[in-house]
Amino acid sequence: MIERDENGGVIDVAAFLNELEDLEDGELDPIRTEALMKRLKESRAARQLYLEYFQDSASLRDIGKTLEERGKLPVVGSGQDAGIILRRSVLAAAALVVLCAIIAAMFQIQKPSELIVSSAAVAGTKWSVDGQTRKSAEEDLVVRTGMTVRVTTGSVRFKQQSGATLVIQGPAEVSFLSLQSIDLRSGWLWIDSGAGDEDFSVNTPHFVVKDIGTRFGIRVPEVGPMEVHLVEGLVEVSTKVGERQTTSLAPDGKGKGFTTEAAPEELPLAYDPFPVISGLLADEAVYSTTLLGQSPVGYWTLNESAGGQLANEVPGASIAFHGMAVSRTNSGAGNNSASFGKGNGSLYLDGSALQSAIAGIDGPRGVLRREGAVSFWIRRSKSAERRDEILWLAGSSTEDRPLPDRAMMHTRLTRSGHVEFLLEDDHSKVELSSARDIVDGQWHHVAASWGPGSVDLYVDGQRTTSGTGVQVAEEGSFSGRYVRFGKPSLDLVGSCRPFTGWVDEIALWNRALSPTEIISQYQSATEPE
16 A cells, blocks of 8 residues: 655555564664654654554653663564664664654644634624635634634634634634644633643733633733633633742632732623524624624613613623613614614604613623723704704713712714714813714714723714823723713703614623724624625
8 A cells, every 4th residue: 555645755554564563673774774764754644654553652652761761772662672772873872863853743643733623703703814814604724833813803713623612702813822822912712621621721921821621711901901701610820920820710700800910800700602602603794793793791782672671682791771751663773674684673762851761781890991882873863953962871970979080981962963972080081073964864873982092983984083092090880870871960961961862782892992893883784785
């Protein structure tokens, strides 16, 4: 039988096995031994045949140890005298180096440098492998050592035959130092080792996270602590610089934020993507798929209203509710286009002072002052009275806190039809305004994003204004009645009225969104041609 190796050469299997038998019996002369060593070094196929012949890899380790101890090159034995050596010791020193390298290389066959995995991306995901753009459809992907995966927006799943699964949520950048050693440079990486026996190790800029039969997520934000969210199993977190310190984690219903300066801080446990990832992968590219692929902490489609309660599309997240002056309508964003589905509804707010509001639209950590984003759709009648009206609001006002502790962020619709976003605390004040009049009776997409260094306002997928170099407060959050839509806080009553019009598809994130992510939201709302 003839086999071809990866170098285009051929191997006569029968003759090769006869050489291995001579090697085992100590009957292979030095010239043939040197030729065999050369072939083993250069040919993976030859090494595979070698391993199949000498089946017990443990004996290879013992031989390697014996080589080091004796300084000689013994022949791999099969129950034979361990004293069998090459008859010519002149080549022993050089052959020792070669054979040790070969043994190490053969063990790499058992731990290969590449692996075929099943890859799939949520519809609308933008991602690349080593700079090459990939499609969202499910396909086999060869994962190689050194490979870099970038997810600009959306979520990508890698599934190994062993059952181990990785989910990368964009924006994120991941490199494979080896098949079980991963470098997470930014963003979210989730790992479920499943039934596999892989022990994954994740490197971040300042820490190494090792799993032990685990389902967990790691986030490396642009600024702030590295986050570890353990759902099942155990993990160890070790520092990479200075005196090594290791923290062992077990599931306790909390996430952990790690800095190099202090003990881990407790965080609300992040939403686990694994229970829903299969459904997201099977869905077509529509608006809701795009939003859920960006991992919001809250998403209220406003399609159903039962007893004033509004369901959250994010599993385990908070249910919102609305006042008596809010009613459901059968016409929502997209006007029943395929991007939103038939029967997409919205809520109409009549603008009354007390009951025209939607509340409880926050995440498990509330609305973070440090970083976050919100998006929604609004429509206002062209014939309605023009006035300054509040849209989405998060903050505590002077009714509860003195001015030095006051913090506020909100979007509003001005009497000129422009959208404004304001962020204010005792560190800074940012006011952004769009240039378009959107009081035209049509649906419009509004998004605001804030984080370290930048605050941005978007209308219909376009960034209208941006504030850079902003010193956003890093601590604190807003929740409960301090997060709502349509009703101003007491200190805004004199300058802003309740909103009168329609709202749909409110979503919230506890991280800043990139321009690509918001553009993807708006583009996904356009009905396919």
